[in-house]
Amino acid sequence: MGNSTTRRKLLAQAGGMAGIAALANSVNGEAAYAAESPSSIPDYYDKLGVTKIINAAGTYTILTASTMPASVQEAVARAAKHPVRLLELQQKAGEYLAQRLHCEAAMVTAGASSALTLGTAACIDVRNQCAVQAVPMKVSALRRNEVLIQKAHRYSYDHAVENCGARLIEVESLNDYQRSFSERTVMAHFFNAAEGGQISREDWIRVAHQHGVPCFNDAAADVPPIANLWNYTQMGFDLVTFSGGKGIRGPQNAGLLLGRKDLISAAAATNNPFDEGVGRGMKVAKEQIVGMVAAVDWLLSQSDEAMEAEFRARADRICSELKSIPTLESTIAVPAVANHVPHLLLRYDQQRVKIAPLQVAQRLREGHPSIELNPSTGRREGSAGLHSDEHTIVVGVWMLEPGEDVIVGRRLREVLMSAAGA
Numbered sequence: 001m002g003n004s005t006t007r008r009k010l011l012a013q014a015g016g017m018a019g020i021a022a023l024a025n026s027v028n029g030e031a032a033y034a035a036e037s038p039s040s041i042p043d044y045y046d047k048l049g050v051t052k053i054i055n056a057a058g059t060y061t062i063l064t065a066s067t068m069p070a071s072v073q074e075a076v077a078r079a080a081k082h083p084v085r086l087l088e089l090q091q092k093a094g095e096y097l098a099q100r101l102h103c104e105a106a107m108v109t110a111g112a113s114s115a116l117t118l119g120t121a122a123c124i125d126v127r128n129q130c131a132v133q134a135v136p137m138k139v140s141a142l143r144r145n146e147v148l149i150q151k152a153h154r155y156s157y158d159h160a161v162e163n164c165g166a167r168l169i170e171v172e173s174l175n176d177y178q179r180s181f182s183e184r185t186v187m188a189h190f191f192n193a194a195e196g197g198q199i200s201r202e203d204w205i206r207v208a209h210q211h212g213v214p215c216f217n218d219a220a221a222d223v224p225p226i227a228n229l230w231n232y233t234q235m236g237f238d239l240v241t242f243s244g245g246k247g248i249r250g251p252q253n254a255g256l257l258l259g260r261k262d263l264i265s266a267a268a269a270t271n272n273p274f275d276e277g278v279g280r281g282m283k284v285a286k287e288q289i290v291g292m293v294a295a296v297d298w299l300l301s302q303s304d305e306a307m308e309a310e311f312r313a314r315a316d317r318i319c320s321e322l323k324s325i326p327t328l329e330s331t332i333a334v335p336a337v338a339n340h341v342p343h344l345l346l347r348y349d350q351q352r353v354k355i356a357p358l359q360v361a362q363r364l365r366e367g368h369p370s371i372e373l374n375p376s377t378g379r380r381e382g383s384a385g386l387h388s389d390e391h392t393i394v395v396g397v398w399m400l401e402p403g404e405d406v407i408v409g410r411r412l413r414e415v416l417m418s419a420a421g422a
Contacts, residue, residue, distance in 0.1 A: 051370050052369070052370070053370045053371065054369050054370070054371045054372070054400065054401075054407060054408060055372055055396070055399040056371055056372060056373050056374070056399075056404075056408050057374045057375060057396045058396035058399060059221065059243075059246040059247065059339070059398075060375065061245070063372055064252060065245035065246060065252040066245050066247070066248075066250075066252070066399055067249070067399065067401070068291065068295065069249055069298050071298050072251075072295045075291060075293075075294035076251065076290060076291040076294070078290075079286050079289075079290035083286075084286055087273070089289055089290075090107065090108070090268065093107075093108055093289050093290070093293050094106045094107045094108070094268075096293060097258075097293060097296060100296055100297075100300060101229050101230050101233075101256075101258060102230040103234075103259060104233075104259065104260055104261040104264070105258070105259065105261040105263075105265070106257065106258045106264065107268055108244075108254055108255070108256065108292045108293075109254070109255045109256065109284060110254065110283060110288075111243060111252075111254060111255040112157075112218065112241045112243040113157060113160045114160075114279065114282040115241035115256065115257040115267075116157065116161055116241060117163045117164060117279065117282070118257060118267040118279050118282065119239040119241065119263065119267055120161045120164045120166055120187060120216070121164050121266075121267065121270045121277065121279065122266035122267035122270065123186045123214050124144070124164060124165075124187075125266045125269070125270065126214070126262060127185075127187075127213075127214075128142050128186070132269055132276055133276050138165070139164060139165030144183065144184050144185065145165065145166055145167055145186060146166065146167050146168075146184040147161055147168050147185075147186060147187045147189050148169050148171055148180055148181070148187070148189065148208075148213075149161075149168050149171070149188075149189045149190075150170070150171055150190075150191075150194070150198070150199055151170040151197075152172075152194055152195075152196030153189070153190065153191040153194045153196075158189070158191075161187075161189060163278065164278060166186065166187070171199075173198055174198065174199055177199055177203075177204075177207055181207075181211040185211065186213070186214075187213065187214055187215070188204060188207075188214070188215040189218070190215060190217045190218070190237070191218050192217050192218055192219040192222050192232070192337060192338075193222060193338035195385070201235060202235070202236075205237060206236075214239065215236075215237055215239075217240045217241075218241055219240055219242055220255070220338075221243060221338040222242070222247075222338055222340065223242060223246065224247050224307060225304045225340065226299060226302065226303075226304055228242075229242065229296075229299075238260045239258070239259035239260065239263055240257075240258045240259055241257050242255060242256045242258075243255050244288075244291075244292050244295065246339075247299075247341075248296065248299055249299065250291050250295030251288040251291040251292065251295075253284075253288055254284055254289070255292075256292065272284070307341070308341065311341050311398050312332065312342050314398075314405040315344040315395070317405045318395060318397070318406075318409035318412070319344070320409065322409060322413055322416070324417065325353065325413065325416045325417065325420065326348070326349070326352045326420050327349035327353065328347070328348045328353075328416070329346070329348065330347075331345045331347075332344060332345070333345050333387070333394075335385025336385050337385060339386070341398045342398075343374065343386060343395065344394070345392055345393070345394055345395075346392065347391055347392050347393075348416070350391065353416050353419050353420045354419050354420070354421075355416065355419035357378035357390070358377065358378035359378075360373070360378075360393055361377045361378060361393070364411055364412070367411060369407065371407075371408055371411055373393060373395060373396075374386065376388035376392075376394040377393050377394045378391075378393070393412075395408065395412075
């Protein structure tokens with residue numbers, strides 16, 4: 001009978017009646033796990049001795065980024081219960097996301113960094129008329145292998161582009177950019193949150209398209225506003241990536257790659273589960289794919305205005321706990337592009353309150369509960385768009401859970417008042 005083994009034979013091979021009983025339990029969904037109730041499952045952070053924190057910093061990977069809303073958590077849990085065909089799930093999820101986000105095509109990736117690699121590989125593939133197996137080790141031998149980038153846009157994530165074996169060519173002025181296109185150019189890369197650079201998004205797109213070269217925009221942390229999920233593709237970028245675990249509030253190990261249908265198709269061909277492309281190890285589980293779809297649905301049900309009002313209310317509740325701190329002044333800062341949400345900035349006279357912001361951050365980190373402030377606290381070099389200094393405490397309020405704003409305010413008051421001699 002070849003591969004058409006009957007169900008009866010499978011049952012017999014499973015060990016007679018005992019095998020039949022076991023398989024019947026598995027067929028009946030969760031019957032085999034009926035004895036396990038949610039209350040019997042241990043808290044594995046506690047079991048492993050991992051410290052839980054209050055996240056008054058933001059959506060930083062090192063702090064496991066955002067928390068998923070309840071609807072996204074439920075979607076992930078449900079997805080974990082059933083196997084499906086991966087390629088069908090990837091296809092259907094991509095089609096749904098493209099429709100919701102007003103672009104030609106979409107795919108869920110293993111984070112924004114993975115999307116950068118897969119998108120670059122797609123551009124190399126398309127510009128060289130099929131080079132999946134050449135990426136990354138043989139790219140230097142290809143006719144087209146150069147990626148243009150503004151010198152001011154070089155950043156700590158562009159190695160995800162270089163992972164494809166591409167050679168980055170730096171440009172500064174618009175004239176530099178025009179002159180740098182050649183037969184070797186496969187892509188023009190733009191860092192959306194860069195705070196420098198002479199060439200605008202519009203000019204970057206226009207010139208690239210004059211030369212028939214696709215342009216890629218890394219907008220990983222640039223939601224909200226919600227409309228950015230389609231603003232950049234509609235502006236003309238051929239590929240755009242967003243992180244799933246930041247403002248979208250999806251799984252931390254997922255992201256979005258949006259853009260031209262032919263390029264998304266080429267990216268998918270170099271991705272898991274295919275074993276010949278650079279993306280074979282960039283697996284996205286069924287739970288993360290469903291989680292990203294659910295997160296987009298959740299985000300599109302929100303409004304920028306309501307989210308900003310809630311974040312400002314959290315900042316106000318923290319400030320209300322700090323009224324007794326001598327010389328304390330508070331302001332709200334909203335970064336222009338990345339992490340475009342209200343952040344609370346606190347300054348005080350350190351002659352009166354004798355503790356530096358970096359020391360405040362350390363005291364909160366070591367306390368109970370452990371609280372992480374924004375990494376810009378007490379530093380001139382912090383997060384993009386957050387212009388802090390040695391005298392400023394920066395509180396990121398947008399990842400706080402209900403009630404945690406009051407806890408943060410009270411702990412800040414305790415630390416600062418003790419330093420003020422009160």
